[in-house]
Amino acid sequence: DAKTTQPNSMESNEEEPVHLPCNHSTISGTDYIHWYRQLPSQGPEYVIHGLTSNVNNRMASLAIAEDRKSSTLILHRATLRDAAVYYCILRGGIQGAQKLVFGQGTRLTINP
Amino acid sequence: EAGVAQSPRYKIIEKRQSVAFWCNPISGHATLYWYQQILGQGPKLLIQFQNNGVVDDSQLPKDRFSAERLKGVDSTLKIQPAKLEDSAVYLCASSSSAGFATNEKLFFGSGTQLSVL
Numbered sequence: 001d002a003k004t005t006q007p008n009s010m011e012s013n014e015e016e017p018v019h020l021p022c023n024h025s026t027i028s029g030t031d032y033i034h035w036y037r038q039l040p041s042q043g044p045e046y047v048i049h050g051l052t053s054n055v056n057n058r059m060a061s062l063a064i065a066e067d068r069k070s071s072t073l074i075l076h077r078a079t080l081r082d083a084a085v086y087y088c089i090l091r092g093g094i095q096g097a098q099k100l101v102f103g104q105g106t107r108l109t110i111n112p
Numbered sequence: 113e114a115g116v117a118q119s120p121r122y123k124i125i126e127k128r129q130s131v132a133f134w135c136n137p138i139s140g141h142a143t144l145y146w147y148q149q150i151l152g153q154g155p156k157l158l159i160q161f162q163n164n165g166v167v168d169d170s171q172l173p174k175d176r177f178s179a180e181r182l183k184g185v186d187s188t189l190k191i192q193p194a195k196l197e198d199s200a201v202y203l204c205a206s207s208s209s210a211g212f213a214t215n216e217k218l219f220f221g222s223g224t225q226l227s228v229l
Contacts, residue, residue: 043203043220102154
């Protein structure tokens with residue numbers, strides 16, 4: 001499984017943008033970049049995913065580097081409810097091997 | 113749309129006892145996953161079902177863990193006998209695709225928190 005590297009923790013202030021980085025230098029051409037987040041006492045929740053182009057949805061934006069070796073999840077205006085552990089995951093491989101493998105993630109703290 | 117349902121929410125047992133967890137996936141979802149999440153770590157895949165067949169159980173400790181998905185809908189995960197190191201949150205997830213699509217989304221339940229004393 002291709003590996004990702006994320007900071008253990010980050011802190012930001014309410015109503016400010018947050019940029020969560022992820023390095024994935026061994027990404028292959030068919031690997032999708034997925035982001036999930038886990039709020040306290042809940043299961044992980046899908047946030048966004050992309051392959052090559054930047055992606056936007058109602059929750060966040062995903063900026064993917066041109067060489068695809070890194071990506072950044074952008075929360076445009078953080079709220080207290082965005083405090084969670086954010087996981088950056090690569091998903092690809094041959095058919096039948098598309099496991100979603102979680103790392104340690106980044107624990108995001110939002111200050112009021 | 114109803115989410116993934118899991119029960120019980122909490123379970124406390126003594127070591128060497130047995131325990132079972134239940135999962136009801138989102139209606140129509142073909143693929144079902146069980147994950148184990150130890151405190152402070154990311155979730156680890158235990159087993160993946162495609163309808164009622166097992167796709168991947170490479171990380172399931174088969175000497176004590178078992179899982180089944182009858183009729184391709186609900187699933188149960190059992191531990192017998194439990195050990196102290198089995199204390200964790202057990203998460204169930206489902207997805208609509210065949211499980212082989214690299215761009216599919218997984219939907220997770222809230223999990224069952226197991227404490228083994």
